[in-house]
Amino acid sequence: MTVWFITGCSTGLGRALAEAVLERGDSAAVTARDPRAVADIVGEHGDRALALPLDVTDKEQVAAAVKRAEDAFGRIDVLVNNAGYGYLAAVEEGEDAEVRALFDTNVFGLADVTKAVLPGMRARRSGHVVNVSSLGGLAAFGATGYYHATKFAVEGLSESLAAEVGPLGIHVTIVEPGAFRTNWSGPSMRQSPVSIDDYAATAGTRRTSTLATYGSQPGDPARAAQAIITAVEADEPPLRLLLGQVAFDVANARLDRLRTEFAGWRDVTLSADYPATA
Numbered sequence: 001m002t003v004w005f006i007t008g009c010s011t012g013l014g015r016a017l018a019e020a021v022l023e024r025g026d027s028a029a030v031t032a033r034d035p036r037a038v039a040d041i042v043g044e045h046g047d048r049a050l051a052l053p054l055d056v057t058d059k060e061q062v063a064a065a066v067k068r069a070e071d072a073f074g075r076i077d078v079l080v081n082n083a084g085y086g087y088l089a090a091v092e093e094g095e096d097a098e099v100r101a102l103f104d105t106n107v108f109g110l111a112d113v114t115k116a117v118l119p120g121m122r123a124r125r126s127g128h129v130v131n132v133s134s135l136g137g138l139a140a141f142g143a144t145g146y147y148h149a150t151k152f153a154v155e156g157l158s159e160s161l162a163a164e165v166g167p168l169g170i171h172v173t174i175v176e177p178g179a180f181r182t183n184w185s186g187p188s189m190r191q192s193p194v195s196i197d198d199y200a201a202t203a204g205t206r207r208t209s210t211l212a213t214y215g216s217q218p219g220d221p222a223r224a225a226q227a228i229i230t231a232v233e234a235d236e237p238p239l240r241l242l243l244g245q246v247a248f249d250v251a252n253a254r255l256d257r258l259r260t261e262f263a264g265w266r267d268v269t270l271s272a273d274y275p276a277t278a
Helices: 012-023 035-042 059-073 096-124 145-168 197-212 221-233 245-264 266-270
Strands: 003-006 027-032 049-053 078-081 127-132 170-177 240-243
Touching (some): 003 012, 003 059, 012 035, 012 221, 049 059, 059 096, 078 096, 096 127, 096 145, 096 170, 127 145, 127 221, 145 170, 170 221, 240 245
Parallel strands (some): 003 027, 003 078, 078 127, 127 170, 170 240
């Protein structure tokens, strides 16, 4: 039986994953800022399920939640850092306090939960850290620059973490969903009240189109949850797991553009080195 610790379970992918792992007979610490939001998930699963209050920006609450999970289950096999949200603003329109709050949740909160769980995993020389990034951790668009910045940070942090903990028997997987039918582009989305006319055709248009996707996104959170479980159970789990057709197509187009640009500027790139010595 696998023991999961999942953040951000009140809605969306976190909720779907918590439901899926409990239905298959695993144990799970199901966390949310308000544990009443997940009471219905844990209610039918007895001692295998634990609803915990967790605001990932509160270090004391992070430590307490991890301790309660380890006390209840004896260990944490899989940590899923899922808590996070989006923010709509052109870069110039971003509000300092909101941007810092975004990083506190999406990056620093993820890091703090990971640091709290890793000692137990290191002691056992086993475990799996699943960091939910986004297609927006690989490719960036107007109006979501600060959100992309948090997810690009998660990508880099996770790659380094994988290099550090891999020799200790701990896996790391970065999950990169495309557009999924969650609250990300609806109730969970925050946006700047600042609107600069010069960005109306770029960031402004994308603000509108992003909010318009709510409720009709092609991605299914329940199917995404099963994909994550498949990756965690694999003999050789992937470092990166794209989720959904949109993610697959956009990420591969991004790779093609990068290769083309790198090749086109190859001579200038190589000219930056000291000349080869004889």
